[in-house]
Amino acid sequence: MKQKLGWRYRLAVIMVILIFLAWPAGAGQAAHPFVQGYVEGYLKEITLPPAGGEGEAAITVETYGGEIYRLKLSLQAVLAIDQRPAKPADFKPGMEVYARIVNRQATYVEGYSTMVASYLPPGGRVQRGVIIDIEGENLIIKDYAGERRNYYISPATVIMRQGKLITPGLLYPGDRVKLYFDELYSDVVGRMEVEGNSVLVSGLYRGKLASVDTSAENLVLREVYIWRNGRWQSHAGIMQIPYVPEIVPFAGGQKLAENRMPYYRGRDVYIITKNVLGRERAVNVIFKNQYESVFNDKIADINWYADKLELGDKNNFTLHEGSVVIKDGRLQDKMILGSGDDVLIIADGRGLSRLANIIYVYNQSLNNTKNGQYYILAGRLDQVTEYRLWLKDYFVLGGNQWESFRGSRELFFDHDTAFYDGENRILLSADQFIAGDYAVDEESERVKKEGLKDWYAYLYVDGERVVAALLQPKMDSLLVQRVTTGTVHKVVQDELAGWTVEMRDGADFSPARGQWMPRTAFLRVNLEKALLIKEDKLITPEELKTGDRLYMVRDDFFGKVIVVK
Structure with missing residues (x-):
């Protein structure tokens, strides 16, 4: 009996094993990810704890079967897309993913871009930051975490400001930009949007802190002075200035918490403001720690490792995190400073221990960055054909002074080029310019009979393209002309002289000294026959605004070529 039961028992066990082995694998329930050691499917989300906050990083995946699992992301987790290293921000909901699981944590996560390796929809990757410099195709920005990043722009890069296409030459250091990339691992910018212009400085003030209202974000100063035309001038007995919410005060080169400002009542303070909806707001607050001194000279050397700056007169200064740099009337990163810059330092x-609190850079040029190709040329119009012209024995404004060249220079123009006949004070189309007698064959009978001569021109060019031209029958004496910069104080229509601009905080370039010489008085310049240019377009004098920065070539009182910076 035992033998018979044993035989039947063994036969039953064998049959059960055979049935189990023959059972289709998909007929049973799928193994749990924690059992099989991985999960794959579609990404729902990757969550990260707030910076400095509590919480854990996690990944949520919907399997191909429809189950949803939320896994803790290991601190040492390796992330990749198409077998290339990636960051959490590179993963998009809906992307197919594979996650390896160890001890109930995802230790390796790989995503698949499905169509083409490393493919993103156009503009699928985004980076925000502030422009530090542009040199050639190289774009240097500082991201909002304070890191410097290098990217590249190409001729195909689309650049937009306020919904309008602009060229790279119209970008400024300090502009806040949003960069869009068409490929995940590419550093070539596909599209760039200027989110906000670099901060235009509307005022530099010094006064004694009377009170602070941190809840209303207001400062009250007494005995207020304003920096005008190279010196402090009395401005107001008392003044209230609201400040931006992100304000970071400094004292002695050190950051202060906003709520510590009330403890500095009675102390001298420097305030840098910008215009927000017609009202000034403080963007920088620096408390004077010891004694103020003001220096004007060229920068001889900068040691970035030690944050030291030396002027030509051998005075040395320490740069600190709160040092304010102003150039082109804009707040700039201190990295734009360089040897040879003409500066004013407050x-x-x-003794020999000085902090550079405020650095005002006088240097200006037609080009905002090293990438610019803008020039001003002057000379005789030798020949004009369809969309081409030649200047003979011409001059180029290089290094803020005229340089002469023999021979001819070929340039190109188009229907977007602006021509201004300064003698008759009329605008011309490209066709009218071509048809006009601005460049003539002085040996022809008609020309001799009518006494026609070649005209002269000031040309504002971008590379080899003429952006705008000022035409006049006679050549000016370029030796007496000056290159001047300054800020528009007001624009008036004088009864006798016509449209005239009054400028403050100006500087003239001195060819003899090779440096910018600050002006200590207001300057008036006539605009009636001037070529007035803003963002590659001709504008009228009434379009100038108070606070606009100007770069100009002038013949004493008369402006010739004026560019709004």
Whole structure:
């Protein structure tokens, strides 16, 4: 009996094993990810804890079968897309993913872009930051975490400001930009949007802190002075200035918490403001720690490792995190400073120990960055054909002074080029310019009979393309002309002289000294026959605004070529 039961028992066990082995694998329930050691399917989301906050990183995946699993993301987790290293921000909901699981944590996550390896929809990757510099195709920005990043622009890069296409030459250091990339691992910018212009400085003030209202974000100063035309001038007995919410005060080169400002009542403070909806707001607050001193000279050397700056007169200064740099009337990163810059430094300290609190850079040029190709040329119009012209024995404004060249220079123009007949004070189309007698064959009978001569021109060019031209029958004496920069104080229509601009905080370039010489008085310049250009377009004098920065070639009182910066 035992033998019979044993035989039947063994036969039953064998049959059960055979049935189990023959059972289709898909007929049973799929193994749990924690059992099989991985999960794959579609990404729902990757969540990260707030910076400095509590919480854990996690990944949520919907399997191909429809189950949803939320896994803790290991601190040492390796992330990849198409077998290339990636960051959490590179993963998009809906992307197919594979996650390896160890001890109930995802230790390796790989995503698949499905169509083409490393493919993103156009503009699928985004980076925000502030422009530091542009040199050639190289774009340097500082992201909002304070890191410097290098990218590249190409002729195909689309650049937009306020919904309008612009060229790279119209970008400024300090502009806040949003960069869109068409490929995940590419550093070539596909599209760029200027989110906000670099901060235009509307005022530099010094006064004693009377009170602070941190809830209303207001400062009250007494005995207020304003920086005008190279010196402090009395401005107001008392002044209230609201400040931006993100304000970071400094004292002695050190950051202060906003709520510590009330403890500095009675102390001298420097305030840099910008215009917000017609009202000034403080963007920088620097408390004077010891004694103020002001220096004007060229930068001889900068040691970035030690944050030291030396002027030509051998005075040395320490740069600190709160040092304010103003150039082109805009707040700039201190990295734009360079040897040879003409600067004014408002320092704080005593003896040989001085902090550079405010650095005002006088240097300006037609080009905002090293990438610019704008020039001003002057010369005789030798020949004009369809969309081409030649200047003979011409001059180029290089290094803020005229340089002469023999021979001819070929340039190109188009229907977007603006021509201004300064003698008759009329605008011309490209066709009218071509048809006009602005460049003539002085040996022809008609020309001799009518006494026609070649005209002269000031040309504002971008590379080899003429952006705008000022035409006049006679050549000016370029030796007496000056290159001047300044800020529009007001624009008036004088009864006798016509449209005239009054400028403050100006500087003239001195060819003899090779440096910018600050002006200590207001300057008036006539605009009636001037070529007035803003963002590659001709504008009228009434379009100038108070606070606009100007770069100009002038013949004493008369402006010739004026560019709004």
